[in-house]
Amino acid sequence: MALPDSARRWPGATLARVPYWVYQDAENYRDELRRIFEGPAWSFVCLESDVARPGAFRTTFVGEMPVIVVRGEDGAINAFENRCAHRGALIALDDAGTAKHFQCVYHAWTYDLRGALTGIAFEKGSHGRGGMPAGFCKADHGPRTLRTANVHGLVFATLSGETPPLEAYIGPEILGRIARVLRKPVRVLGRFVQALPNNWKLYVENVKDTYHASLLHAFFGTFRITRLTQGGGVLVSADGGHHASTTINRPEDRTSTAYREQGIRSEREGYRLLDPSLLDGVDEFGDGIQLQILTVFPNFVLQQIQNCLAVRQVVPRGPDAMELHWTYFGFEDDDPAMERRRLKQANLVGPAGYVSMEDGCVGGFVQRGAAAAGDQVSVVNMGGDGAESQETRATEASVRGFWKAYRRYMGY
Amino acid sequence: MVTTAPASLLQPRLAQLNADYARALDDDRLEDWPGFFGDPCLYVITTADNHRQGHAAGVIYADSPGMLHDRVAALREANVYERHTYRHLVGLPAIVGESDGLVRAETPFLVVRIMRDGRMDLFATGRYLDVVVDTHGALRLRERRVVCDGNRFDTLLAIPL
Numbered sequence: 001m002a003l004p005d006s007a008r009r010w011p012g013a014t015l016a017r018v019p020y021w022v023y024q025d026a027e028n029y030r031d032e033l034r035r036i037f038e039g040p041a042w043s044f045v046c047l048e049s050d051v052a053r054p055g056a057f058r059t060t061f062v063g064e065m066p067v068i069v070v071r072g073e074d075g076a077i078n079a080f081e082n083r084c085a086h087r088g089a090l091i092a093l094d095d096a097g098t099a100k101h102f103q104c105v106y107h108a109w110t111y112d113l114r115g116a117l118t119g120i121a122f123e124k125g126s127h128g129r130g131g132m133p134a135g136f137c138k139a140d141h142g143p144r145t146l147r148t149a150n151v152h153g154l155v156f157a158t159l160s161g162e163t164p165p166l167e168a169y170i171g172p173e174i175l176g177r178i179a180r181v182l183r184k185p186v187r188v189l190g191r192f193v194q195a196l197p198n199n200w201k202l203y204v205e206n207v208k209d210t211y212h213a214s215l216l217h218a219f220f221g222t223f224r225i226t227r228l229t230q231g232g233g234v235l236v237s238a239d240g241g242h243h244a245s246t247t248i249n250r251p252e253d254r255t256s257t258a259y260r261e262q263g264i265r266s267e268r269e270g271y272r273l274l275d276p277s278l279l280d281g282v283d284e285f286g287d288g289i290q291l292q293i294l295t296v297f298p299n300f301v302l303q304q305i306q307n308c309l310a311v312r313q314v315v316p317r318g319p320d321a322m323e324l325h326w327t328y329f330g331f332e333d334d335d336p337a338m339e340r341r342r343l344k345q346a347n348l349v350g351p352a353g354y355v356s357m358e359d360g361c362v363g364g365f366v367q368r369g370a371a372a373a374g375d376q377v378s379v380v381n382m383g384g385d386g387a388e389s390q391e392t393r394a395t396e397a398s399v400r401g402f403w404k405a406y407r408r409y410m411g412y
Numbered sequence: 413m414v415t416t417a418p419a420s421l422l423q424p425r426l427a428q429l430n431a432d433y434a435r436a437l438d439d440d441r442l443e444d445w446p447g448f449f450g451d452p453c454l455y456v457i458t459t460a461d462n463h464r465q466g467h468a469a470g471v472i473y474a475d476s477p478g479m480l481h482d483r484v485a486a487l488r489e490a491n492v493y494e495r496h497t498y499r500h501l502v503g504l505p506a507i508v509g510e511s512d513g514l515v516r517a518e519t520p521f522l523v524v525r526i527m528r529d530g531r532m533d534l535f536a537t538g539r540y541l542d543v544v545v546d547t548h549g550a551l552r553l554r555e556r557r558v559v560c561d562g563n564r565f566d567t568l569l570a571i572p573l
Binding site: 192196274342352357361 | 457458459461462467468469470471472473474475476477478479481482483485486489490491492493494563564565566567568569570
């Protein structure tokens with residue numbers, strides 16, 4: 001569906017109303033790819049450990065743009081469009097690997113680890129005939145390159161020269177929340193892709209929505225992993241785009257035995273965990289924060305649910321589809337007990353997560369429910385209409401923060 | 413007492429185990445599902461990529477019969493998802509090893525997901541990597557690693573594979 005430009009109007013200045021066409025309109029979607037994902041924003045692309053050694057690469061996406069992220073011989077992390085400068089074919093076809101250079105399979109044009117075109121098959125032709133024109137300059141042709149920057153083992157990339165430095169972009173408060181979790185070398189425990197039947201923004205809003213967690217997710221509420229009555233709050237960056245929400249365990253809940261007892265005496269009559277070891281978390285960060293969900297605009301989520309750690313990358317796939325790329329991780333120095341704890345707690349997240357499975361379908365419920373309501377608005381009013389940090393999670397402040405940032409990028 | 417039967421006798425029994433297992437899931441008798449496992453047990457759903465790379469995490473990871481029962485209870489009582497069913501087509505089990513009363517088998521499967529509006533999709537293909545124990549004449553799964561061929565799960569995975 002594409003609405004005429006005149007219909008793509010924002011319904012007033014308030015952050016507390018969001019028009020449904022913004023999840024549906026094809027032209028708006030194309031604008032998002034240009035103005036946000038290919039614009040002055042940092043997109044998460046991979047873990048630094050994914051490209052640990054020179055030549056190690058991963059292929060991923062910035063918006064819909066296929067991208068190669070590779071460690072150069074000089075140790076720098078390079079990123080460039082995964083598109084041959086000749087006819088546009090993908091240059092790298094694997095998810096990950098190690099390369100000395102990249103060669104397009106179509107006509108064997110080759111690129112170095114910075115994405116510079118270094119070789120053209122039959123550049124001089126054959127037997128004095130054919131070949132590229134004499135004036136053809138390889139340096140003028142190559143896939144678009146992206147700037148990269150890394151913080152605390154996370155690699156981000158941006159196509160725009162105007163994007164502020166990464167640390168300034170994220171801001172000190174949210175950076176501190178990233179550093180809290182990513183404080184030592186990580187070890188990947190698994191990767192999964194979840195295809196979601198909704199616009200990418202519905203998922204980002206869901207992650208930022210602290211209000212829904214104990215309402216939609218009965219598992220959380222029942223086992224006291226997060227409740228709106230527990231301590232914690234939501235931190236929203238000054239520009240609105242990034243956030244970190246936290247749930248702080250009350251002192252009496254802090255020991256795993258308290259957890260077990262509460263887990264067994266559930267609020268739902270007859271519902272109990274036969275094996276409560278799922279919830280035997282330890283306070284590995286030493287601050288009582290048992291749940292922290294963090295986003296960096298537009299595509300990055302860092303998750304700590306007890307000892308279950310993951311990064312999630314949002315990949316848009318059209319106005320009404322997206323992929324969520326999950327990477328579960330622990331730390332290199334985890335002992336077997338800690339690894340087992342993380343593997344068990346991973347039941348909470350991912351496509352089959354006791355919690356996350358519902359986030360997988362609820363975006364689709366909105367996409368389908370609002371299918372005929374492009375000219376109507378949704379109400380985002382919990383906790384007022386501002387986008388400032390709040391010491392409660394019974395608020396939609398960080399969702400409004402998303403729209404504050406989004407509208408600035410989009411010019412709405 | 414643990415006994416090991418010759419492979420030629422085991423294969424039809426393994427096939428029957430898989431047929432019963434698939435019928436329980438497809439007929440929405442989820443409460444029967446944990447009964448196919450022994451104690452101890454391990455049930456993991458992962459992908460071929462993760463399996464090949466030695467990544468231990470699964471989208472479901474249950475290392476006790478209690479965790480299997482908890483999964484069913486959560487699906488029945490806590491989790492929100494749109495009503496759907498599976499149709500499993502399970503291939504013939506290949507017996508790939510036997511020792512100490514344990515049988516290792518590998519069995520291909522294909523699962524079609526039927527949504528409440530009638531939509532049918534090929535939801536998953538893969539193989540069961542099983543360790544089966546024959547106790548008192550009954551086969552039970554000591555381990556079932558569900559290794560999906562693809563790394564992509566559509567929307568959510570509620571019902572076990």
